[in-house]
Amino acid sequence: MNKQELIGKLQMVYIGDKNALNEMVGYYDGLKESIEHLKQENKKQKKILDEIYNHCESRINVCKSLQSDDEWECCIAELDGVISILKEVE
8 A cells, every 4th residue: 555545545534434444454454464574584584693693603713723624624514504504594
């Protein structure tokens, strides 16, 4: 619903059109539901991003202490875990 349609519906509600009021209530409920869905998606994505941050931070600390090529390859394998976590964010 665009701004002009909203104004029109509100004017109809003002003059006592019950159907317009019911439509506005339905529109409000739909918006409220959409907002709640977005909040849940944001929480999920924040959780995943926090996991990525924590994983990267621990891997960086490990990589700083590496002294051989084998250890370096192990670190690369661990960072592949970050990629799999990132794939969850869709």
